[in-house]
Amino acid sequence: MKKKMIFSEFFKNNGVVMGSLLMGLVGFWLVFLIVLPQLSMLDYSFRFNLPPAEQGGPKDVYTLSNYQQLIYGSDTTRQTYNTVDLMVFVRTIIAAMAVTIFNIFLCYPLAYFLGQSKGSGFVRLLVVLLIIPYWINEILRAFALRIIFGDSGLLNEALMLLHLTREPIDFIRQDIALYAGLGYAYILLMLFPMYNVIESLDRNQIEAARDMGASWLRIHRRIVIPHAKPGIASGATMVFMLSAGALAAPQILGGPSSLWFTQLVYQWFNDSLNWQQGAAYAIVLLASTIIIVLTVMKAFKVNMGDIGK
Amino acid sequence: MSSGVAIDLENVWIKFGDFVAVREANVNINGGDFFSFLGPSGCGKTTILRAISGFLEPSDGRILIGGADMAGIGPNKRPTALIFQNLALFPLMKVWENIAFSMEVAGASAAERRKRADELLDMIALDGQGDKLPSELSGGQKQRVAIARALCANPDVLLLDEPLSALDLKLRQHMRTELREIRRRVGITFIYITHDQGEALTMSDTVAVMKSGVIDQIDTGHNIYDHPSTPFVASFVGENNLFRGKIKQISGNEAVISTRRSGDLLAQITPSQVGKLSVGNEAMLFIRPEALELSDSKATGKTSISANVVNQEFEGNSFSVFLEGDGGKQIKMSVPNLGQDNIAAAGENLSLRYDAANAVVMPVGELASE
Ligand SMILES: Nc1ncnc2c1ncn2[C@@H]1O[C@H](COP(=O)(O)OP(=O)(O)OP(=O)(O)O)[C@@H](O)[C@H]1O
Ligand SMILES: [Mg+2]
Numbered sequence: 321m322k323k324k325m326i327f328s329e330f331f332k333n334n335g336v337v338m339g340s341l342l343m344g345l346v347g348f349w350l351v352f353l354i355v356l357p358q359l360s361m362l363d364y365s366f367r368f369n370l371p372p373a374e375q376g377g378p379k380d381v382y383t384l385s386n387y388q389q390l391i392y393g394s395d396t397t398r399q400t401y402n403t404v405d406l407m408v409f410v411r412t413i414i415a416a417m418a419v420t421i422f423n424i425f426l427c428y429p430l431a432y433f434l435g436q437s438k439g440s441g442f443v444r445l446l447v448v449l450l451i452i453p454y455w456i457n458e459i460l461r462a463f464a465l466r467i468i469f470g471d472s473g474l475l476n477e478a479l480m481l482l483h484l485t486r487e488p489i490d491f492i493r494q495d496i497a498l499y500a501g502l503g504y505a506y507i508l509l510m511l512f513p514m515y516n517v518i519e520s521l522d523r524n525q526i527e528a529a530r531d532m533g534a535s536w537l538r539i540h541r542r543i544v545i546p547h548a549k550p551g552i553a554s555g556a557t558m559v560f561m562l563s564a565g566a567l568a569a570p571q572i573l574g575g576p577s578s579l580w581f582t583q584l585v586y587q588w589f590n591d592s593l594n595w596q597q598g599a600a601y602a603i604v605l606l607a608s609t610i611i612i613v614l615t616v617m618k619a620f621k622v623n624m625g626d627i628g629k
Numbered sequence: 630m631s632s633g634v635a636i637d638l639e640n641v642w643i644k645f646g647d648f649v650a651v652r653e654a655n656v657n658i659n660g661g662d663f664f665s666f667l668g669p670s671g672c673g674k675t676t677i678l679r680a681i682s683g684f685l686e687p688s689d690g691r692i693l694i695g696g697a698d699m700a701g702i703g704p705n706k707r708p709t710a711l712i713f714q715n716l717a718l719f720p721l722m723k724v725w726e727n728i729a730f731s732m733e734v735a736g737a738s739a740a741e742r743r744k745r746a747d748e749l750l751d752m753i754a755l756d757g758q759g760d761k762l763p764s765e766l767s768g769g770q771k772q773r774v775a776i777a778r779a780l781c782a783n784p785d786v787l788l789l790d791e792p793l794s795a796l797d798l799k800l801r802q803h804m805r806t807e808l809r810e811i812r813r814r815v816g817i818t819f820i821y822i823t824h825d826q827g828e829a830l831t832m833s834d835t836v837a838v839m840k841s842g843v844i845d846q847i848d849t850g851h852n853i854y855d856h857p858s859t860p861f862v863a864s865f866v867g868e869n870n871l872f873r874g875k876i877k878q879i880s881g882n883e884a885v886i887s888t889r890r891s892g893d894l895l896a897q898i899t900p901s902q903v904g905k906l907s908v909g910n911e912a913m914l915f916i917r918p919e920a921l922e923l924s925d926s927k928a929t930g931k932t933s934i935s936a937n938v939v940n941q942e943f944e945g946n947s948f949s950v951f952l953e954g955d956g957g958k959q960i961k962m963s964v965p966n967l968g969q970d971n972i973a974a975a976g977e978n979l980s981l982r983y984d985a986a987n988a989v990v991m992p993v994g995e996l997a998s999e
Pocket of ligand 1: 645648650668669670671672673674675676677714824
């Protein structure tokens with residue numbers, strides 16, 4: 321009933337021709353750019369990697385073998401597990417979570433500061449300064465970080481100049497560069513949703529709590545954080561999803577011994593030319609991250625609808 | 630039951646950069662009083678209240694609560710509770726949690742808090758509504774919850790920043806009565822801010838009238854209405870007819886001013902100006918619409934005015950008759966409705982009279998904008 325009202329309202333506001341055109345575009349976007357590609361990937365993941373001649377032939381049937389490959393490796397007897405790939409998977413998920421949590425803690429004070437010092441020129445300048453680095457290509461940014469974190473990079477030089485360390489620290493091998501790069505890559509996606517919700521918080525609520533003797537900690541715990549929760553949730557969702565699915569930062573900043581799960585996916589597609597296998601890996605990653613996001617949202621009592629706000 | 634605590638502002642100035650928001654405020658508020666600050670929007674009322682509650686420090690001067698200087702003491706340490714202009718209820722907390730928030734801060738158990746919240750809910754006639762969210766209450770109910778939340782901490786002084794401005798007329802009148810009733814029960818000092826003069830006059834023991842950062846007059850509502858001390862107060866509080874002219878004669882606390890159109894008029898000099906005016910000064914004279922009445926005889930004396938009727942409006946309990954006055958301004962006369970069909974026709978020349986005791990004269994000054 322309510323949906324119908326929205327649609328009729330939409331057509332009334334835009335006219336039938338324009339309305340249909342807009343609806344058509346949205347529909348096209350949904351179907352051709354989101355639903356169909358993912359469906360075809362899903363379909364791929366359940367098929368054998370056959371030479372072109374046999375495709376569509378009698379051997380082209382659905383199979384779970386691509387998923388078995390992730391769990392048991394090439395061991396068809398299912399005696400041993402594919403520990404290498406599974407470890408990469410687990411490490412990717414945990415590292416993406418760590419990056420997300422780190423970003424939450426980093427962005428919250430900043431978002432609070434920006435959001436509550438409403439619209440002063442200084443704050444607007446700060447926001448612009450935060451955005452400008454993102455005009456630079458993601459890969460370029462990652463390489464810049466690699467230079468900074470390198471053996472004779474800015475950071476090591478500075479540390480040695482200050483006599484904090486005698487030998488250069490291998491930030492790359494320690495994966496510090498990777499985490500810094502991932503954290504930096506998507507930090508604005510955390511900052512802006514948080515900033516938006518905190519900006520909409522009525523200052524008087526904070527003052528009322530202060531008037532009643534509440535400490536800063538309590539004000540944040542009882543008033544600011546509950547208010548900011550949808551923003552934190554949408555920021556965290558985006559950062560987690562994108563970090564877990566990142567490719568450029570792990571390729572460029574990751575240590576030689578540590579793989580990111582997306583790199584495995586990439587290898588299957590690109591090096592092994594086994595799209596079916598790559599699709600299965602990608603689908604596992606997608607499904608797992610969605611389940612994790614939904615579980616965490618449920619645990620923190622955030623509704624899907626609040627995130628869209 | 631606390632008996633309320635006195636508040637004194639001594640020569641308080643509040644500046645934002647170069648802008649002076651409050652200029653040289655000297656106010657003494659007795660313990661247990663209902664004290665109102667009345668003034669148009671932007672005159673500095675909220676600023677004064679924020680200074681009393683401790684959210685901002687005066688640039689100069691002292692604020693004393695119960696005789697103690699409050700300099701450097703934060704809002705959480707002052708025995709005041711502020712009710713914000715927009716109430717600032719916590720939208721994500723239940724009503725009872727809102728009310729008992731100050732106890733939560735003090736570390737009271739949930740059971741204690743709930744008990745006290747229920748008592749207060751009883752007092753504001755919202756028993757059984759504690760588990761709702763603020764958004765599920767009506768405007769007047771939210772209002773009462775905000776009051777209960779402020780009272781929960783047992784403050785010595787309650788500061789209210791235009792708490793009724795968002796309500797419709799009927800509810801506002803109802804809440805006025807209720808506020809007075811609550812004050813009677815808790816007996817603490819109320820400092821009330823409003824730009825609605827009716828609200829200030831009906832509820833307060835004492836009213837301070839403010840104009841762009843300056844307090845013009847501090848007095849009982851009755852005196853503010855009957856003996857305004859500046860043209861601003863005279864024109865801002867209630868309706869008033871202004872007559873401009875030169876002072877022709879002074880005797881004691883009475884003066885005669887000669888006006889262009891209405892001739893010589895006799896009035897009392899406002900108490901604060903007695904002895905300070907001299908003959909020949911420009912002056913302003915004010916007569917309330919209800920102080921004017923129809924005169925039987927032709928207007929001749931110093932308390933009578935003759936003017937042509939412009940039109941008349943029926944107000945229900947009275948008729949408003951508008952007559953030609955000085956400088957394009959109309960004179961308004963209010964005649965009680967005692968069953969007359971009609972007071973006067975447009976164009977008719979009327980003779981009006983008034984008692985000199987009901988007219989007040991003062992030096993020329995700024996008027997409230999209409
Ligand atoms: N933080 C501030 N910085 C600069 N100027 C301010 C600040 N707070 C208030 N002012 C100015 O001080 C004056 C008084 O403001 P205040 O909020 O006290 O008005 P008010 O009497 O409460 O008005 P209203 O009835 O509209 O609430 C206004 O001109 C306002 O612009
Ligand atoms: Mg105000």
